[in-house]
Amino acid sequence: MLPKFSSRAFLAPMAGVSDPALRLQCKKMGAGLVVTEFTNIHSIVAKEKQFKENMKTIQEFIEFSEQERPLSVQLFGSDLLVLEKAAKIVEPFFDIIDYNMGCPAPHVTRQMAGGALLQEVNLTQQIFQTLVNAVKKPVTLKIRSGVTEASKFLFREIAEIAENEGIQMITLHPRTVSQGYSGNADWNMIKELKEISNMPIVGNGDIITPEDAKTMIDETGCDYVMIGRGAMGNPFLFEQINDYLKTGSYKEYSFTDRLDSFFDYLHLTNNYKIKFANIKTQAMRFTKGVHGGTKLRSKITFSKNIEELEKIMNNAYI
Numbered sequence: 001m002l003p004k005f006s007s008r009a010f011l012a013p014m015a016g017v018s019d020p021a022l023r024l025q026c027k028k029m030g031a032g033l034v035v036t037e038f039t040n041i042h043s044i045v046a047k048e049k050q051f052k053e054n055m056k057t058i059q060e061f062i063e064f065s066e067q068e069r070p071l072s073v074q075l076f077g078s079d080l081l082v083l084e085k086a087a088k089i090v091e092p093f094f095d096i097i098d099y100n101m102g103c104p105a106p107h108v109t110r111q112m113a114g115g116a117l118l119q120e121v122n123l124t125q126q127i128f129q130t131l132v133n134a135v136k137k138p139v140t141l142k143i144r145s146g147v148t149e150a151s152k153f154l155f156r157e158i159a160e161i162a163e164n165e166g167i168q169m170i171t172l173h174p175r176t177v178s179q180g181y182s183g184n185a186d187w188n189m190i191k192e193l194k195e196i197s198n199m200p201i202v203g204n205g206d207i208i209t210p211e212d213a214k215t216m217i218d219e220t221g222c223d224y225v226m227i228g229r230g231a232m233g234n235p236f237l238f239e240q241i242n243d244y245l246k247t248g249s250y251k252e253y254s255f256t257d258r259l260d261s262f263f264d265y266l267h268l269t270n271n272y273k274i275k276f277a278n279i280k281t282q283a284m285r286f287t288k289g290v291h292g293g294t295k296l297r298s299k300i301t302f303s304k305n306i307e308e309l310e311k312i313m314n315n316a317y318i
């Protein structure tokens with residue numbers, strides 16, 4: 001059974017972005033669910049072996065904290081035996097096992113994983129069956145609508161198979177794999193998916209403001225919304241969405257608040273092994289839309305360590 005979610009707004013899995021520090025920050029700001037960055041099933045199996053020898057667990061590899069719960073771990077990869085092993089390894093640590101069938105990156109689709117699977121009906125069915133049989137925790141799915149313009153309605157068939165195999169929730173990002181991030185997410189597809197399926201549906205794509213979140217819920221009837229790019233450097237969005245859905249208004253945050261929020265993020269990174277390059281990119285996101293942001297970001301690019309970065313961000317306070 002799915003856990004209870006405290007909010008209808010979820011943080012999207014984002015490789016290099018939804019690290020344990022940002023996830024915790026979004027959780028504290030009211031995200032109903034946070035999802036790890038996608039993780040290769042082969043790496044999980046390989047790391048587990050290595051860690052076991054040192055009496056450590058997979059938590060050394062996929063870092064998280066208890067405060068993030070309910071926490072979903074996202075897997076990708078389609079080798080059924082490895083998938084089964086990986087799912088069993090992560091199951092004790094996470095509340096939900098999410099499966100990635102949306103990633104458009106060529107290094108993923110070439111391994112018959114991510115979005116490429118949408119056109120592999122038989123394999124997809126075997127993947128769902130393997131996962132659902134391997135674990136007792138709920139298994140959920142994240143998909144794009146199809147692979148190309150000509151196959152943009154593949155989500156209909158995949159959702160039906162998923163439901164028959166016991167998948168408990170689907171997130172739909174209604175763009176095709178070949179679309180990448182161009183054009184707009186077609187929210188009509190989320191509405192259609194909600195109408196044809198009996199499980200909770202998470203609508204995803206192009207939510208930037210609390211108003212967008214409400215519009216998606218009102219127009220599509222989706223149960224939850226998931227936010228990716230809109231939450232980058234902007235954990236406030238979850239509180240704003242929750243307030244807006246409840247009261248029709250929300251608190252605005254200033255640039256100073258965003259800088260403070262970056263320092264909160266930075267503080268949290270101390271607890272994890274997050275690459276400096278990723279922290280730097282996060283810093284840039286916290287300066288998005290700010291007067292003088294371009295200049296600030298070029299300084300951030302050239303920072304070589306945390307101390308330099310901290311100094312630059314400190315000097316950004318007006």
Ligand SMILES: Cc1cc2nc3c(=O)[nH]c(=O)nc-3n(C[C@H](O)[C@H](O)[C@H](O)COP(=O)(O)O)c2cc1C
Pocket residue numbers: 012013014015016017036037038074100102103142173204205206207226227228229230
């Ligand atoms: C930098 C980045 C990394 C992403 N990594 C993942 C990932 O690991 N797993 C996944 O399912 N989707 C991933 N996505 C897709 C997002 O989860 C989301 O579906 C997509 O960005 C659309 O939502 P948005 O318009 O709110 O950003 C990623 C997106 C971005 C921008």
